[in-house]
Amino acid sequence: xxxxxxxxxxxxxxxxxxxxxxxxxxxxxxxxxxxxxxxxxxxxxxxxxxxxxxxxxxxxxxxxxxxxxxxxxxxxxxxxxxxxxxxxxxxxxxxxxxxxxxxxxxxxxxxxxxxxxxxxxxxxxxxxxxxxxxxxxxxxxxxxxxxxxxxxxxxxxxxxxxxxxxxxxxxxxxxxxxxxxxxxxxxxx
Ligand SMILES: Cc1cc2nc3c(=O)[nH]c(=O)nc-3n(C[C@H](O)[C@H](O)[C@H](O)COP(=O)(O)O)c2cc1C
Numbered sequence: 001x002x003x004x005x006x007x008x009x010x011x012x013x014x015x016x017x018x019x020x021x022x023x024x025x026x027x028x029x030x031x032x033x034x035x036x037x038x039x040x041x042x043x044x045x046x047x048x049x050x051x052x053x054x055x056x057x058x059x060x061x062x063x064x065x066x067x068x069x070x071x072x073x074x075x076x077x078x079x080x081x082x083x084x085x086x087x088x089x090x091x092x093x094x095x096x097x098x099x100x101x102x103x104x105x106x107x108x109x110x111x112x113x114x115x116x117x118x119x120x121x122x123x124x125x126x127x128x129x130x131x132x133x134x135x136x137x138x139x140x141x142x143x144x145x146x147x148x149x150x151x152x153x154x155x156x157x158x159x160x161x162x163x164x165x166x167x168x169x170x171x172x173x174x175x176x177x178x179x180x181x182x183x184x185x186x187x188x189x
Pocket of ligand 1: 011082124152
């Protein structure tokens with residue numbers, strides 16, 4: 001079982017990174033191999049709508065998305081983390097989403113398990129989660145519930161609540177790891 005964490009926050013050491021790393025620690029305890037991709041170090045431009053990836057399945061833009069394509073294709077499951085910025089994912093996370101247009105032709109994300117992980121101060125978690133579920137479904141991925149953590153300053157999700165009832169954000173992240181493993185095992189039967 002191979003699980004990739006994508007951290008869609010432009011800052012290092014932030015709440016999204018903490019939550020995604022918690023999910024990855026949880027899946028490693030269940031025997032999965034993990035890898036991570038953090039947008040803060042990367043240069044990923046938006047899709048320019050050239051249409052060249054239909055039907056080739058290959059994006060011609062040579063930037064750090066090429067590294068992420070390889071990592072996503074390696075993974076059986078993808079943990080997609082983003083802070084909420086003005087009620088939706090960050091610009092960096094949306095650039096990644098749009099650059100997977102090539103996978104509509106190649107269907108290389110189809111059947112992978114996908115989990116949304118969100119960090120936010122207060123408002124927009126529900127619709128941002130729906131935004132990610134919409135992308136997962138468009139790509140034929142299999143969604144699990146995921147995790148939402150509340151906090152504004154770096155590290156606040158460590159002590160903050162999760163999106164569920166009577167659960168901390170870190171507990172929800174660990175449960176997300178367990179849900180991913182359970183889904184992967186179910187699918188491999
Ligand atoms: C440009 C910008 C827009 C934001 N918009 C929202 C928002 O719409 N709703 C919200 O609850 N928090 C919003 N926040 C707060 C972040 O979601 C919050 O600080 C989050 O924990 C940051 O995650 P990070 O530490 O992984 O970068 C915004 C922050 C920034 C910088």
